[in-house]
Amino acid sequence: MEIILKQDVHNLGFKDDVVTVKNGYGRNYLIPQGFAILATPSAKKVLAENLKQKAFKEQHIIDEAKKTAKALLALAVKIVAKVGTGDKLFGSINNGDVAQELAKAGHDIDKKFISIAGNTIKRTGKYNAAIRLHREVIVDFPFEVVAEVAKVEAKPAEKAEAPKAEAVVEEAAAQN
Numbered sequence: 136m137e138i139i140l141k142q143d144v145h146n147l148g149f150k151d152d153v154v155t156v157k158n159g160y161g162r163n164y165l166i167p168q169g170f171a172i173l174a175t176p177s178a179k180k181v182l183a184e185n186l187k188q189k190a191f192k193e194q195h196i197i198d199e200a201k202k203t204a205k206a207l208l209a210l211a212v213k214i215v216a217k218v219g220t221g222d223k224l225f226g227s228i229n230n231g232d233v234a235q236e237l238a239k240a241g242h243d244i245d246k247k248f249i250s251i252a253g254n255t256i257k258r259t260g261k262y263n264a265a266i267r268l269h270r271e272v273i274v275d276f277p278f279e280v281v282a283e284v285a286k287v288e289a290k291p292a293e294k295a296e297a298p299k300a301e302a303v304v305e306e307a308a309a310q311n
Contacts, residue, residue, distance in 0.1 A: 136161045137174035139182055144170055149270045151182060151189075200268040203242065207266065207274050212236050218259060218282035227255040228280055233264050236278070244268070249276075256280055 136158045140148050144165070148154045153174050156165065165171040172178060214236055217225040234246035248267045256262055259280045266274045 138165060138171040139174045139178055140165075140171050142170055151186060153179065153182070197269055197271055200272040203268055204266075204272055204274045207237070207242060207276055210237075210240055210242075210276075212240065212276075212278040214278060214280050215283050216259070216280055222259040222282070224257050224259065224280070227257050229255050230264065233276075233278060 137153060137155050138161050140150055140152050140154060143149050147156070161171065161173075166173070212233075214228055214232055216228060219225055228251075230249040230251055231246045233249050233251065234244055237244050244266060250265045250267075251262065259282055261277065261279045264276045264278065266276050268274060
């Protein structure tokens with residue numbers, strides 16, 4: 136069964152693609168959910184006309200995606216995580232964590248467009264994530280997972296010295 140996708144469907148295609156699927160999948164899921172329409176000859180003609188009109192707009196969007204890709208490649212992102220023995224992380228790093236770090240850097244990218252090989256990272260080191268900015272623009276984004284530096288317990292030592300200084304001042308006041 137040939138259908139025209141009305142929106143991006145993961146592992147099937149992008150919006151306005153004409154794809155062939157099994158009858159049950161198209162009839163029972165894609166069409167009722169509003170993800171697709173039947174690819175009749177008249178629907179294909181309408182699609183062709185719409186694609187001609189969108190070609191110019193699409194080129195502008197691709198150019199913007201390429202600019203964003205260059206900006207992303209210029210970033211050096213380090214994700215700080217708590218580390219146990221060796222280089223094993225407490226928990227894991229996933230595409231949501233990468234999306235948060237990119238948002239801090241000023242690039243708001245939805246986590247569903249970021250894919251990490253293996254889906255999760257459980258050790259420190261350098262990794263790559265594939266970021267899909269457009270159907271034609273995919274960036275191989277390098278980032279690093281680093282260990283959180285343990286904070287030195289300097290403040291409790293300072294607090295311990297402060298009462299001693301106050302005690303000396305109180306003793307001096309008592310002697311006067």
